[in-house]
Amino acid sequence: MNITVAGTGYVGLVTGVCFAEAGYTVTCFDTDTEKINTLSAGISTIYEPGLEEMLVQNMDAKRLRFTVSPAEAYSGADFIFIAVGTPEREDGSANLDFVESVAREIAEHARGKTVVAVKSTVPVGTNRKLAGFFNPRSGISIVSNPEFLREGSGIADTFQAERIVIGTDDKAAGDKLAGIYRRFGVPILRTGLKSAEMIKYASNAFLAAKISLVNEIANFCEVTGADIEEVALGMGMDSRIGSQFLRAGIGYGGSCFPKDTKALVKLGEEWGCDFSILKSVIEVNSRQKQKLVNAAIGIAGSFKGKRAAVLGLSFKPFTDDIREAPALEVIRQLLDEGADISVYDPAAMGKMREIYGDQLYYAETPEEAVKGADFAFVLTEWPEITAFPLEKYRLFMRQPVLLDGRNCYSAEAAEKAGLTYVSIGRKAVLAEAVAAATK
Ligand SMILES: NC(=O)c1ccc[n+]([C@@H]2O[C@H](COP(=O)([O-])OP(=O)(O)OC[C@H]3O[C@@H](n4cnc5c(N)ncnc54)[C@H](O)[C@@H]3O)[C@@H](O)[C@H]2O)c1
Numbered sequence: 093m094n095i096t097v098a099g100t101g102y103v104g105l106v107t108g109v110c111f112a113e114a115g116y117t118v119t120c121f122d123t124d125t126e127k128i129n130t131l132s133a134g135i136s137t138i139y140e141p142g143l144e145e146m147l148v149q150n151m152d153a154k155r156l157r158f159t160v161s162p163a164e165a166y167s168g169a170d171f172i173f174i175a176v177g178t179p180e181r182e183d184g185s186a187n188l189d190f191v192e193s194v195a196r197e198i199a200e201h202a203r204g205k206t207v208v209a210v211k212s213t214v215p216v217g218t219n220r221k222l223a224g225f226f227n228p229r230s231g232i233s234i235v236s237n238p239e240f241l242r243e244g245s246g247i248a249d250t251f252q253a254e255r256i257v258i259g260t261d262d263k264a265a266g267d268k269l270a271g272i273y274r275r276f277g278v279p280i281l282r283t284g285l286k287s288a289e290m291i292k293y294a295s296n297a298f299l300a301a302k303i304s305l306v307n308e309i310a311n312f313c314e315v316t317g318a319d320i321e322e323v324a325l326g327m328g329m330d331s332r333i334g335s336q337f338l339r340a341g342i343g344y345g346g347s348c349f350p351k352d353t354k355a356l357v358k359l360g361e362e363w364g365c366d367f368s369i370l371k372s373v374i375e376v377n378s379r380q381k382q383k384l385v386n387a388a389i390g391i392a393g394s395f396k397g398k399r400a401a402v403l404g405l406s407f408k409p410f411t412d413d414i415r416e417a418p419a420l421e422v423i424r425q426l427l428d429e430g431a432d433i434s435v436y437d438p439a440a441m442g443k444m445r446e447i448y449g450d451q452l453y454y455a456e457t458p459e460e461a462v463k464g465a466d467f468a469f470v471l472t473e474w475p476e477i478t479a480f481p482l483e484k485y486r487l488f489m490r491q492p493v494l495l496d497g498r499n500c501y502s503a504e505a506a507e508k509a510g511l512t513y514v515s516i517g518r519k520a521v522l523a524e525a526v527a528a529a530t531k
């Protein structure tokens with residue numbers, strides 16, 4: 093059974109390595125020669141816990157290889173998983189150029205009966221359109237197989253997926269794909285092609301909405317004196333609500349929620365449907381990302397001649413991905429305000445350096461980052477950061493103002509440690525500071 097994965101990004105690489113781990117023979121194909129050379133040397137091109145070890149083991153066992161040749165990748169494949177990017181276009185819609193280019197290459201090179209499974213997140217109707225790239229007599233069939241893994245827990249999410257969605261109008265192709273997933277022993281949901289495409293967008297829209305709702309409630313808690321941590325705990329005990337995705341903070345980032353919510357709004361427009369809730373979800377998230385800098389301005393008046401430390405650059409812990417990370421917005425605002433900035437992250441410094449180069453100081457430890465700073469922003473709840481003791485902020489900072497975008501610390505402990513502490517949804521000081529900044 094030969095499996096090919098097109099695209100070796102966060103989804104493609106995890107998928108390829110996990111299928112090899114499950115015992116299949118896997119070829120991973122990418123157009124990026126540098127990536128393929130690095131992977132062929134047994135080095136993971138992304139930070140994903142446990143991935144590099146699994147990659148090396150499967151390469152050694154001759155179950156996993158990498159190539160830049162579409163002929164080699166597609167001609168002998170029984171299954172081809174498309175896992176290339178579908179990034180946001182300027183108008184918010186999903187850019188399908190990469191997916192279409194893969195479909196064209198498959199049409200050129202695939203021989204015999206091949207099931208093409210589309211893991212990339214694509215708007216409803218795309219898979220049917222892609223089927224039009226293949227000659228009806230070619231034996232190629234298309235299945236929508238959206239991916240639900242989270243970065244930072246990609247391997248566990250693959251082997252212990254809560255569901256595999258297989259959407260197709262071609263029952264035999266769906267049966268074949270279900271067959272290769274059987275080894276994973278996870279629930280499989282069979283649907284029509286369009287429903288599978290919609291399940292993906294609807295799931296991300298729902299999760300993003302949950303976060304924006306809880307953030308809006310957190311903002312109201314600040315005004316009223318309630319504490320969002322207690323409120324979320326109480327809400328989450330209701331099994332109809334569920335305790336996950338109720339963490340208030342600086343807002344959601346990443347390569348999926350921001351782009352997929354916008355793509356769904358755009359898709360709605362194309363079909364004459366107004367996604368008004370989703371538009372508010374996006375708006376609330378965008379305001380949330382500016383909240384802490386506004387609060388800091390409310391406290392400091394100005395950032396001129398001031399030093400800010402940013403702890404946590406990736407959009408969530410256990411990944412090096414900074415796509416749409418709140419840190420990008422905070423750093424942009426701080427640079428506009430004229431602050432000196434030092435940053436720290438256990439995995440994402442390289443990616444940040446690619447964007448900001450010498451405009452930032454890249455510290456090797458949280459301690460080094462906060463030394464001499466007037467403000468410290470905690471933006472990602474990496475264990476290295478949440479374990480950083482409150483006393484050290486007071487000890488090393490010039491003015492100990494801690495702005496905690498992930499509610500990592502106890503407000504009481506922070507105050508006891510002598511810090512001016514601003515968090516999300518817990519202290520009236522933030523609402524007052526924001527009001528002062530926006531007067
Ligand atoms: N990142 C996630 O956690 C996640 C989770 C679920 C679904 N998704 C969806 O999966 C898709 C991939 O996301 P990602 O984050 O892995 O993307 P990515 O940007 O990390 O990787 C995409 C890869 O595709 C390669 N590529 C581009 N054109 C190609 C071609 N013609 N042939 C072969 N390779 C090509 C690129 O070089 C790159 O390595 C997107 O649609 C995304 O929305 C992502």
Ligand SMILES: O=c1ccn([C@@H]2O[C@H](COP(=O)(O)OP(=O)(O)O[C@H]3O[C@H](CO)[C@@H](O)[C@H](O)[C@H]3O)[C@@H](O)[C@H]2O)c(=O)[nH]1
Pocket residue numbers: 213239240241242243244296299303336337338339340341342343344345346347348349407408
């Ligand atoms: O209670 C919460 C939960 C998450 N977040 C933020 O939301 C973003 C996304 O987090 P998460 O969903 O854990 O990571 P992703 O890797 O972006 O995964 C999401 O996006 C993927 C791509 O579509 C989907 O496959 C996953 O199912 C979906 O969870 C991050 O910035 C988190 O900090 C919060 O602010 N509060």
